[in-house]
Amino acid sequence: MAGNVIKYERDNIDTDVILPGTYLKLHDYDEIAKHAMEGIDPNFHARVKKGDFIVAGKNFGCGSSREHAPIALSHCGIKGVLAVSFARIFYRNSVDGAFLLPIEIQEETYKKISDGDELEVDTQKNEVRNVTKNEVYTMKPFSEIVSKIIAAGGLFKYKPD
Amino acid sequence: MNITEKILARASGKSSVAPDDIIFANVDKAMIHDVSGPGVIKVFEKLKKEGMNVDKLWDPSKVWVAEDHFVPSAEKISAENIVKLSKFTKEYGIEKHFKYGMGQYGICHTLSHEEALVLPGEVYVGGDSHTNTTGAMGAFACGLGHTDVAYVLLNGKIWFKVPETLYFKINGKLPQGVMAKDVILKIIGDIGNDGAAYAAMEFGGNGISAMSVESRLTLCNMTTEAGAKNGIIEPDEKTSDYLAQRGAADYTPVHGDKDAQYAKVYEYDVSELEPIVAKPYSPENIAVVREVSGIPLDKSYIGSCTGAKYEDLEAAAGVLMGRKVKIRTEVLPASISIYKRAMENGLIKIFLDAGATVGPPTCGACCGAHMGVLAKDEVCISTTNRNFPGRMGHVESQTYLASPLVAAASAVTGKITDPRDL
Numbered sequence: 001m002a003g004n005v006i007k008y009e010r011d012n013i014d015t016d017v018i019l020p021g022t023y024l025k026l027h028d029y030d031e032i033a034k035h036a037m038e039g040i041d042p043n044f045h046a047r048v049k050k051g052d053f054i055v056a057g058k059n060f061g062c063g064s065s066r067e068h069a070p071i072a073l074s075h076c077g078i079k080g081v082l083a084v085s086f087a088r089i090f091y092r093n094s095v096d097g098a099f100l101l102p103i104e105i106q107e108e109t110y111k112k113i114s115d116g117d118e119l120e121v122d123t124q125k126n127e128v129r130n131v132t133k134n135e136v137y138t139m140k141p142f143s144e145i146v147s148k149i150i151a152a153g154g155l156f157k158y159k160p161d
Numbered sequence: 162m163n164i165t166e167k168i169l170a171r172a173s174g175k176s177s178v179a180p181d182d183i184i185f186a187n188v189d190k191a192m193i194h195d196v197s198g199p200g201v202i203k204v205f206e207k208l209k210k211e212g213m214n215v216d217k218l219w220d221p222s223k224v225w226v227a228e229d230h231f232v233p234s235a236e237k238i239s240a241e242n243i244v245k246l247s248k249f250t251k252e253y254g255i256e257k258h259f260k261y262g263m264g265q266y267g268i269c270h271t272l273s274h275e276e277a278l279v280l281p282g283e284v285y286v287g288g289d290s291h292t293n294t295t296g297a298m299g300a301f302a303c304g305l306g307h308t309d310v311a312y313v314l315l316n317g318k319i320w321f322k323v324p325e326t327l328y329f330k331i332n333g334k335l336p337q338g339v340m341a342k343d344v345i346l347k348i349i350g351d352i353g354n355d356g357a358a359y360a361a362m363e364f365g366g367n368g369i370s371a372m373s374v375e376s377r378l379t380l381c382n383m384t385t386e387a388g389a390k391n392g393i394i395e396p397d398e399k400t401s402d403y404l405a406q407r408g409a410a411d412y413t414p415v416h417g418d419k420d421a422q423y424a425k426v427y428e429y430d431v432s433e434l435e436p437i438v439a440k441p442y443s444p445e446n447i448a449v450v451r452e453v454s455g456i457p458l459d460k461s462y463i464g465s466c467t468g469a470k471y472e473d474l475e476a477a478a479g480v481l482m483g484r485k486v487k488i489r490t491e492v493l494p495a496s497i498s499i500y501k502r503a504m505e506n507g508l509i510k511i512f513l514d515a516g517a518t519v520g521p522p523t524c525g526a527c528c529g530a531h532m533g534v535l536a537k538d539e540v541c542i543s544t545t546n547r548n549f550p551g552r553m554g555h556v557e558s559q560t561y562l563a564s565p566l567v568a569a570a571s572a573v574t575g576k577i578t579d580p581r582d583l
Contacts, residue, residue: 012354012443016549017556021528024196025231025238027203039551059355062388063547064528065290067200067306087388088359089290093306097204145183145320155312156208160185160320 001079001101001123002131003051007115008040013056014063015090019072021064032068033075050077053121055113057083060102061090067097074099080121082128082139084110095146098154103128104140112137123150163326163421164395165361168301171415172284180325180424185318186301189283193310194227194269197288199242200307201314202249208311218253219317225257225278226250227269230524232261235531267496267522270294270466273302274378275498277409281396286313291466291546293384297377298404299396299414304385324390325424326361327352331368333432338581340476341376342468342544342564344368344429345383346437350447352427358388360424363417368431369394374403375470382467383546386444436579438542439562442550450567450579460541461486461572462553463565464493464520465527468544471499473565477544478508480569480580481515487575490517491533497522517572529553535560542571 017039019032026032037044054060054073060083061069070093073081080101081094094102103121105113105128113119118131121139128137142150152158162170166178173184193201205215218224226246231239243261250258257278259266265276269287272278273295279285281299286292292304305319313319329348335341349356362384369377377394384392394400396414404410436450463469463477474494492512494500500522503509512519525532527545535541535554541561543553548560561577570580 012549014547014549016529016547016552020551020556021530022534024528024530025242027199027242039549039556059358059388062354063290063549065288065292065304065306066196067308085355085358087355088390089304089306092309096312097306097308143183143322145322155308155320156213 001051002118002120003053003079004049005053005055005113005115005117005119006048007055007113009057011057012059012062015061015066015069016063018061018069019066024066024068029071029075032072036072036076045076048076048078051079052077053119054078054081055110056081057110058085060086062087065089067093070094070097070099095149096155101150105137109137163363163417163423164299164415165301165326165363165391165393166323167415167417168282168284169321169323178323180323182323183320184323185320186284187318188286188313189223190279190285191224191310191313192227192269192273192287192292194229194289195232195242195246196230197307197310198226198246198249201288201311202245204307204311215315218314221254222256224255224314225259226255227259227272228261228266229268229522230528231530232523233521265497267499268466268524270382271470271495271499274298274374275407275496277404277407280404280409280412281400281414282412286310286319290385291382293389293392294378294382294466296391296393297374297381299394299400301391301393303391322359324359324361326363327357328423328426329362329364330366330426330428331364331431332366332428333368333430334371335431335434338436338566338579339434340564340566341372341379343434343437344431345380346439346444346447346562347434348429349383349387349444350437352387354386354443354445355388357384360389362387362389362392364392364394370397373472374399375472378470379467383444386546436564436567438567438577439548441548441559441561444547444562450577454577454579454582456577457540458488458542458571458576459539460489460491460535461568462491462526462533462541462543462545463568464491464495465524465545466495467546468565469493469495469499471502473544474499474503474508477565477569478511480566480573480583481517482511484515484573486516486572488572490572491520491526492517493520493522495522526553542568542577544568
């Protein structure tokens with residue numbers, strides 16, 4: 001996976017800013033996507049490109065259980081979010097619904113990556129390569145079950161052992 | 162094992178489980194509402210297109226449906242979602258559908274306890290993050306997204322990582338002017354928005370024994386704001402009395418073992434606690450009310466699963482009785498059953514005499530959806546659970562989270578006020 005970084009230098013990016021509550025009535029994925037990140041970045045939908053990554057601080061996706069949050073991001077083209085940590089429901093929704101990859105990175109990696117950097121993510125090697133800065137970082141490996149669900153293409157395609 | 166581990170062990174058919182074990186737990190109860198329901202329907206449609214059989218639910222008698230987020234419908238899309246829900250419950254034979262305008266209805270988490278829909282020892286999942294609320298009944302209660310809930314509705318089970326448990330030992334009796342809301346705000350302020358990420362938060366101690374069931378529900382409700390997988394309280398006589406009053410007696414309560422293990426133990430003496438608010442824009446951003454008193458307000462909101470249960474309304478009415486509000490004040494009982502009791506006992510008249518507006522049960526304004534959203538730069542004191550940017554309306558509006566006593570006292574003065582200073 002390769003793409004450019006949209007970076008938010010903040011912790012606790014919650015589901016109310018990823019997809020504000022007033023749009024929870026929407027269930028058309030493309031309509032939902034138009035309002036992605038509207039709470040802190042009204043231009044997000046216009047500037048995001050297919051394959052881009054979001055980079056942010058700790059506790060990304062905290063707040064509500066709305067699956068609208070990973071749906072909004074993935075239907076804008078976001079393939080992965082790289083954050084210092086994730087809130088649990090956002091993480092589960094991203095994986096079980098096969099919307100995007102929630103990638104945990106170290107605090108110093110988060111600081112090194114800049115907005116606009118080109119990244120390549122290799123989940124086999126657990127590596128994040130920063131093509132722009134010519135740097136390589138490690139990502140936290142996915143747990144066994146999360147790897148299997150991702151490999152299967154979501155919870156419904158996963159067959160428990 | 163502690164109570165969370167024992168419930169999850171039983172539900173996954175194992176003699177014991179430990180933190181970090183991956184299990185598939187059989188689910189006892191599942192809930193969807195007018196946001197997660199249409200989300201689940203969308204997942205079903207997708208699965209059907211992919212050739213999967215979605216003709217039958219695992220057990221429609223264990224599923225219940227609430228209409229709460231976008232009722233009363235403010236526009237066409239919300240109205241259509243309600244129609245979709247009705248078609249879904251009819252098609253799949255779900256009988257427990259609490260419809261707006263047809264007797265008992267209300268916020269899903271409030272119905273879960275008011276209607277005794279979740280019992281001690283059960284595994285309960287809901288398509289809403291505040292599903293944690295109902296852990297106060299001694300159940301494992303956990304919020305999930307649309308895909309996961311759809312999986313539960315079709316298979317009756319779901320995977321979990323067994324959480325480690327943080328134990329909060331609450332000692333002492335709450336002083337006058339202080340409520341369970343102040344306790345949970347204090348805890349979130351101490352441990353942070355992710356202080357219990359992926360963990361269970363269990364509450365115990367003589368302070369919990371002394372608390373009403375509704376107060377315990379307030380504690381568990383906001384464990385979500387600390388990132389917890391579930392909040393839980395061991396059932397006692399108050400729990401069984403509460404359930405018996407609602408006709409539920411057939412269940413097997415679960416208690417932790419004497420040698421139960423906890424990842425961390427926190428002790429709180431609440432007898433000296435003061436009223437607390439969470440300032441914008443995060444539930445962890447707390448301050449003692451007297452440190453911020455005098456901040457001018459535009460609105461006081463007494464509503465939601467967190468802050469519009471019967472005792473919340475009773476507390477607010479105690480403050481508003483014989484007084485007048487100075488700012489826009491909205492009171493929305495969390496269910497019709499609570500609304501009726503509030504009316505029968507004269508609380509609704511007290512609110513109306515004080516100048517407040519009383520509305521129907523809805524999540525509307527709490528999640529910035531409709532029915533009283535905030536304008537740019539407006540400042541609100543609210544008995545709800547979240548105050549992230551834009552949570553209750555415009556992204557530049559501000560919400561202070563507070564107890565019903567503080568919200569009512571602040572309504573009277575028009576600025577943030579400690580109820581003991583009125």
